[in-house]
Amino acid sequence: MRDSISVVGLGKLGLCLATCFAERGFETIGVDINKEVVDSINSGVSPIVEPGLQKLISKLGGTRLRATGSHKEAIDRTDVTFVLVSTPSEPDGSFSNRYVESALKSLAGAFGESGKSNHVFVVSSTVIPGSTDVTFILLLEEHSGRRLNDDFQVCYNPDFVALGRVIHDFSNPDFVLIGESDSSAGQRVASVYQRMCENTPAIVRTSIINAEIIKVSLNAYITMKIGFANTVSQMCEGTAGADVDVITSTLGLDKRISPFYFRGGLSYGGTCFPRDTAAFARFARQCGCNAELIEASAEVNQQHNRHLADFVLNQISSANDKTVSILGLAFKPETPVIVESPAIRLIDELLKNGVDITVYDRFAMDSTREVFGERIRYADSAKDCISSSSVCVITTPADEFKQIDESYISGGPVKIIDCWRILAPARLGQKAEYVPMGKGLKVKGYAGVSV
Ligand SMILES: NC(=O)c1ccc[n+]([C@@H]2O[C@H](COP(=O)([O-])OP(=O)(O)OC[C@H]3O[C@@H](n4cnc5c(N)ncnc54)[C@H](O)[C@@H]3O)[C@@H](O)[C@H]2O)c1
Numbered sequence: 328m329r330d331s332i333s334v335v336g337l338g339k340l341g342l343c344l345a346t347c348f349a350e351r352g353f354e355t356i357g358v359d360i361n362k363e364v365v366d367s368i369n370s371g372v373s374p375i376v377e378p379g380l381q382k383l384i385s386k387l388g389g390t391r392l393r394a395t396g397s398h399k400e401a402i403d404r405t406d407v408t409f410v411l412v413s414t415p416s417e418p419d420g421s422f423s424n425r426y427v428e429s430a431l432k433s434l435a436g437a438f439g440e441s442g443k444s445n446h447v448f449v450v451s452s453t454v455i456p457g458s459t460d461v462t463f464i465l466l467l468e469e470h471s472g473r474r475l476n477d478d479f480q481v482c483y484n485p486d487f488v489a490l491g492r493v494i495h496d497f498s499n500p501d502f503v504l505i506g507e508s509d510s511s512a513g514q515r516v517a518s519v520y521q522r523m524c525e526n527t528p529a530i531v532r533t534s535i536i537n538a539e540i541i542k543v544s545l546n547a548y549i550t551m552k553i554g555f556a557n558t559v560s561q562m563c564e565g566t567a568g569a570d571v572d573v574i575t576s577t578l579g580l581d582k583r584i585s586p587f588y589f590r591g592g593l594s595y596g597g598t599c600f601p602r603d604t605a606a607f608a609r610f611a612r613q614c615g616c617n618a619e620l621i622e623a624s625a626e627v628n629q630q631h632n633r634h635l636a637d638f639v640l641n642q643i644s645s646a647n648d649k650t651v652s653i654l655g656l657a658f659k660p661e662t663p664v665i666v667e668s669p670a671i672r673l674i675d676e677l678l679k680n681g682v683d684i685t686v687y688d689r690f691a692m693d694s695t696r697e698v699f700g701e702r703i704r705y706a707d708s709a710k711d712c713i714s715s716s717s718v719c720v721i722t723t724p725a726d727e728f729k730q731i732d733e734s735y736i737s738g739g740p741v742k743i744i745d746c747w748r749i750l751a752p753a754r755l756g757q758k759a760e761y762v763p764m765g766k767g768l769k770v771k772g773y774a775g776v777s778v
Pocket of ligand 1: 358452487599
């Protein structure tokens with residue numbers, strides 16, 4: 328096997344994956360149809376924001392990681408190609424495979440003309456189960472004139488990474504999942520991961536359809552967990568002495584539950600959870616199964632957005648004026664992505680209620696400005712943002728916001744609504760009224776214990 332690898336689609340995931348391959352010594356060819364993306368990478372500038380990525384692109388871009396617009400180069404210079412292009416959601420919850428199909432057609436055409444005796448095509452985009460067997464393999468055969476497993480192999484190898492941690496998660500996965508058309512292809516992809524990963528993850532090799540179903544099931548399961556924790560959080564708010572963190576951290580000690588992604592907070596959002604949940608429901612219906620469990624989970628998530636708006640409006644009603652500052656705009660810390668972000672939903676609701684809004688998020692100011700323009704104000708720092716309003720809402724558990732103390736409060740008195748309970752109330756001084764979500768009123772005479 329050649330010591331080279333190619334990745335088609337240099338977006339939020341593909342570029343990080345290609346960079347990780349290059350960092351671990353693979354001569355890596357990255358292919359993208361966007362010329363600006365290609366030029367940027369080759370000049371050492373990352374076209375996307377992701378922690379750790381710019382440093383690696385400065386070192387590797389244009390050298391060990393070379394970007395190109397040519398799918399033929401990927402075929403000619405490497406023997407394994409990962410396809411990681413976007414699969415946008417359709418109105419019925421399914422994913423469109425049009426970009427994957429377009430990329431595979433270009434690769435298959437080049438492979439057919441190449442005279443090469445073998446190539447492994449690895450689809451990593453999230454797809455509706457069945458896509459690889461029913462569509463992608465036939466398309467590769469048709470456009471290359473070659474036969475599956477005689478002349479080329481196919482794997483489905485989805486990624487379980489979170490934006491804001493993509494480089495870390497690619498390098499240190501809990502497990503690697505490989506659906507394989509034959510065992511030699513699976514072994515080849517496994518050996519790529521064994522070299523790339525900094526840890527030694529479990530490597531699960533199975534059929535392609537199993538891997539496709541595992542991918543959409545995993546995120547759907549996590550969203551149920553998030554919805555459960557948020558329901559407990561709402562219960563606690565209405566119950567004197569109750570504290571969601573004590574409850575979820577204790578439940579998480581049970582191995583059947585585990586503490587991960589099990590914390591009362593805000594609704595899930597972003598580019599994966601909402602659409603993977605919808606896709607799981609769509610696939611369940613397609614299989615003739617009852618999708619109510621997962622549909623309820625999506626509805627609980629929407630209801631939690633409405634709960635946040637009601638919670639904030641209730642706090643404003645007793646404040647001096649109708650001004651709110653919002654710290655955190657993206658759906659999570661350290662990313663500019665505001666898709667399905669609870670903060671963005673909150674801004675929508677508050678604007679409908681005539682609230683004057685100032686916002687701040689180190690990463691997501693530009694994306695938010697594109698949505699709201701001049702309808703809201705944009706602060707230069709967390710400190711400026713807090714000082715501009717009588718109510719402040721902290722919507723993401725960003726490290727930057729955890730530093731907030733009394734020195735941040737230079738204006739009048741402010742209520743601070745802490746959606747993830749990240750602040751130490753004792754450090755906020757006299758001018759702040761601390762309002763955590765997920766906790767009931769204090770019970771007189773009980774000081775509580777630390778979690
Ligand atoms: N973003 C996430 O957090 C996440 C997590 C897990 C899985 N996924 C899945 O990974 C896939 C990729 O997502 P993303 O967020 O990186 O997408 P993205 O939109 O950020 O990037 C896709 C890239 O592919 C390029 N492209 C499109 N068609 C092409 C073609 N024919 N040839 C070459 N390049 C082409 C585009 O120009 C773009 O740069 C999706 O299926 C998504 O569901 C995403």
